[in-house]
Amino acid sequence: MHFLYPIGLLALAGLIVPLIIHLWNVKQGKTVKIGSIALLGESSRASSKSFKINDWFLLLLRCLLLALLALLLAQPYLKKIVPGNSNKGWILVDKRAIQQVFKTHQKTIDSLLKKGYEIHDFNVGFKPLTLKDTVLNETQQVNTLSYTALLSAANHFVPAGATVYLFVDRRLNRFGNELPTVTYKLKYIPLNQTDTTSSWIASYAGKKYEAKSNPSNTTYQALNSADEVPINIAIHEASGIADGKYLIAALKTIGSFTKRKIIINAAAEKATIGFWLSDDPVSSVFKSSIAAGGSLFQYEKGKVITIPSAINLYGRRIKLSKRVVSNNQSEKIWTDDFGDAILTNEKANDLNIFHFYSRFNPQWSELVWDGVFVKALIPMVIQDKTASDFGFQDHPNDQRRLSVRQNNVFQFNKAELSTKSTQNERLGTLFWIAALLIFVTERILSFRKKPNYVKS
Incomplete structure (x- = not known):
C-alpha cells in the first residue's frame, strides 16, 4: 500500500486522546441516605479515581476509528500491474508511400494483420489506414515533421509495451540530432530506395555554394570566392595580457575553414568587428575604427567571482573557473550552469555590442582549448542575419541515408519497455466504509453501557 500524501499519517498522534480518556475515567460513587442513621450526621465525603482500563474493546474501536481517519488524510492507494496487449501492435507507414510498402513487404504486412496488428499513418494524429488506402492521394499534405518528433508523439497513442513495425526510408534529414525514448517495442524496417542525386545553391554570409548530394555524402563548392570582400578585424590587447594569441589562432582557423580572407588590424580599412581585450573602458578611437553596423566584442570589468561552473555552448559544458x-x-x-550571463548582446550607437563576462585566458576557463570556441565565434566574425546556424545539413534535397551497418545501432538506442504497466487503485472508499461501520459500532456500545453505582 502506498500513500499520496504521507504527511497525513502525522494525524496518528491523535491515538493518544482515547487512551487518556480511558485512563482518566473517574468512577464517581452515589451516596444513598438511610433514615435510621440520619441523626448521626453526614459522614465525610470521599471520592476515588481509577486509572484502570475497564473496556478494552471500546478503546480499540475508538483508536481504530482515529487511525482510519489519519489514513484517509494520507490518501492510500495500491499499485496494480496491468499486462499489456502482446497480441496486437501497430504498423506505421507514411500514407504517401503505402503503395511501395505493400509491394515490397506484402507478406510481412499480411502476417502482421492476421495477428491483429493495426495499420496507422505515420503522420500527425496517426490515423488508422485500410487496404483501400493503397490508392495514392495526390492532394495529401506532405509530412514535414522529423521521424524523431513523430516517434516521440506516438508515445501518447500506441499502447505501452506494444510492438510497432515502422516502414520508412533512411533519409538522414528526417531524423533529429537525438533518438527518442519510446514506450513501445520498435522494429525499424527500412524501405529500399534507388540511388538518386540532387544539387542546389546554398548561400551564407554573402557567399554562394553549389551543393551536390548522394546517398553517401553531400559536398559544397564555393562559387564566388574571387568576388568576396575580405573581413577586417581590429584587436586591442592591454599590456600584460596574452589573450590575443588564442583569438588570432581561432580567427585563422575560421578563415581556413570558410575560405574567407581575414585581415587583422588593417591600418587603412575600417573593421567589420573589433575585439577589446582590456579591463579599461573602450576608447572612442577604437570604436571609430569599426564600420557602421559592425560589431564590438569587449571585456567587461567588475567584481570577479571564482565559483566553479561551466559555460554551456552547443550542448557542451566547458569548465569555467572565474x-x-x-x-x-x-x-x-x-x-553558465547557474543561468548567469557570460556573453550578452545589445544594439547601441550603430554597433552590435557583445559584452563578455570572462576572459580568453585559460586561467578563467577552458573555452580556448575547446573546438566549440571556433564555432561560437563564426556567427560574430562572419555575420549573416538570415541564417539561424552555420551549415547546410538540414536542406530538404539532402540525399544522405542511414547506413545499413547502422541499423542495429538505431534500434538499440530505442528504449523498449516491458509489456507490463502499473495502474494506481485508490482505497479511499473502502476506508470510509470501514470508518462508518466502526463509528456505528462504537456508538451502540457506548449507549448500551450501563453506569456503575457505588452504594454506601
Missing part, C-alpha cells in the same frame, strides 16, 4: 558579475539586462548569448 567570471565577472553581470548586471546587464541585455540578451543572453552564452550562460
Whole structure:
C-alpha cells in the first residue's frame, strides 16, 4: 500500500486522546441516605479515581476509528500491474508511400494483420489506414515533421509495451540530432530506395555554394570566392595580457575553414568587428575604427567571482573557473550552469555590442582549448542575419541515408519497455466504509453501557 500524501499519517498522534480518556475515567460513587442513621450526621465525603482500563474493546474501536481517519488524510492507494496487449501492435507507414510498402513487404504486412496488428499513418494524429488506402492521394499534405518528433508523439497513442513495425526510408534529414525514448517495442524496417542525386545553391554570409548530394555524402563548392570582400578585424590587447594569441589562432582557423580572407588590424580599412581585450573602458578611437553596423566584442570589468561552473555552448559544458558579475539586462548569448550571463548582446550607437563576462585566458576557463570556441565565434566574425546556424545539413534535397551497418545501432538506442504497466487503485472508499461501520459500532456500545453505582 502506498500513500499520496504521507504527511497525513502525522494525524496518528491523535491515538493518544482515547487512551487518556480511558485512563482518566473517574468512577464517581452515589451516596444513598438511610433514615435510621440520619441523626448521626453526614459522614465525610470521599471520592476515588481509577486509572484502570475497564473496556478494552471500546478503546480499540475508538483508536481504530482515529487511525482510519489519519489514513484517509494520507490518501492510500495500491499499485496494480496491468499486462499489456502482446497480441496486437501497430504498423506505421507514411500514407504517401503505402503503395511501395505493400509491394515490397506484402507478406510481412499480411502476417502482421492476421495477428491483429493495426495499420496507422505515420503522420500527425496517426490515423488508422485500410487496404483501400493503397490508392495514392495526390492532394495529401506532405509530412514535414522529423521521424524523431513523430516517434516521440506516438508515445501518447500506441499502447505501452506494444510492438510497432515502422516502414520508412533512411533519409538522414528526417531524423533529429537525438533518438527518442519510446514506450513501445520498435522494429525499424527500412524501405529500399534507388540511388538518386540532387544539387542546389546554398548561400551564407554573402557567399554562394553549389551543393551536390548522394546517398553517401553531400559536398559544397564555393562559387564566388574571387568576388568576396575580405573581413577586417581590429584587436586591442592591454599590456600584460596574452589573450590575443588564442583569438588570432581561432580567427585563422575560421578563415581556413570558410575560405574567407581575414585581415587583422588593417591600418587603412575600417573593421567589420573589433575585439577589446582590456579591463579599461573602450576608447572612442577604437570604436571609430569599426564600420557602421559592425560589431564590438569587449571585456567587461567588475567584481570577479571564482565559483566553479561551466559555460554551456552547443550542448557542451566547458569548465569555467572565474567570471565577472553581470548586471546587464541585455540578451543572453552564452550562460553558465547557474543561468548567469557570460556573453550578452545589445544594439547601441550603430554597433552590435557583445559584452563578455570572462576572459580568453585559460586561467578563467577552458573555452580556448575547446573546438566549440571556433564555432561560437563564426556567427560574430562572419555575420549573416538570415541564417539561424552555420551549415547546410538540414536542406530538404539532402540525399544522405542511414547506413545499413547502422541499423542495429538505431534500434538499440530505442528504449523498449516491458509489456507490463502499473495502474494506481485508490482505497479511499473502502476506508470510509470501514470508518462508518466502526463509528456505528462504537456508538451502540457506548449507549448500551450501563453506569456503575457505588452504594454506601
